[in-house]
Amino acid sequence: MVKIAICDDEEKSVALHERIVKECLQSVGIGCEITTYTQSRNLLYDITDDAFFYDLILLDIEMPGISGMEMPQKIKGYLPNVRIIFVTSHTEYAIDAFELSIFRYVPKNNLEIKLPAAVIDAAKLVELEAGQEYTIQTANRMEKIPYKDIFYIQRDGKNASIVSSAGTSKVRKSLQQVFEELDAPEFIFIDRGYIVNIIQIMKINDGIAILKNGEQLPISRSHLQEVKRQINQFWGAHI
Incomplete structure (x- = not known):
């Protein structure tokens, strides 16, 4: 079960992203639990309060309050292994996204094609890393x-x-x-x-x-x- 957070200040975008994530993971037989946010500060509060753990976070870059570009550094201290996918219409941020060690950058004008591939790749990686242990x-x-x-x-x-x-x-x-x-x-x-x-x-x-x-x-x-x-x-x- 992959735990996913979706954060975008537009409710329509949140609903769209949630639909795409559910459909693409269902198509490859990967279970997921999704929590949605329309305010970045609420997502950050849940993470820093240890109330929620996430394997994957979908972030819009342009949000009021704490922007998507500010979020990774704040999140990584609490969830160092979390995968973050930037979903945005602002292509000029792509280089900055790379420097922040973002798992994938998805432009909104190619969402239906790019987002499923990015989410499936991230979910497969999460599953790959889970479960196995070496015993001494x-x-x-x-x-x-x-x-x-x-x-x-x-x-x-x-x-x-x-x-x-x-x-x-x-x-x-x-x-x-x-x-x-x-x-x-x-x-x-x-x-x-x-x-x-x-x-x-x-x-x-x-x-x-x-x-x-x-x-x-x-x-x-x-x-x-x-x-x-x-x-x-x-x-x-x-x-």
Whole structure:
């Protein structure tokens, strides 16, 4: 079940967006729960008050009070993994939307075509990240780490260190053992000493994988082309 918020100061637009979202997700068999807003401050209040959690937010840019352009930075502190889709008739904001790490930018003059594709892509990504966990169990403790929270796994002597949004956890297993236990296409070797979660890669630049948490990991020359191929194959299969 994907939890979605729609915010636009025009009630007709809210109703239209809601219809499109429901129809497109129903067509691919993805369930959703939608909450609508006509004032950005009410959406922000619900999020900051911890009353509501959302996987995906559709935002109009031009709104009275707090504009859509101001909202992402205010929201991300409370919902760091939320996907935001800008829906607007103002194409001049496209570059700014990219700089704010917006999932997708949808112009209102091409809504019926662009919005369903954007919503389906975002919902598939949410489903992909949900549910799976890696379990570390010893005589003294048991720890479960959601796959979606794992940034990378690093060889640490005879151990493997799992770096996630919750911190670093060590497991007394080889990197290959952990890789086989994960058994998920989003995890790939970028070097003999690193396994990285494809979902956490923002970009690859000059043989460096730049992750969402800001860390930069080297990709060995022998792995570089294969890493690029696996990333393209992964997103081609899931988006």
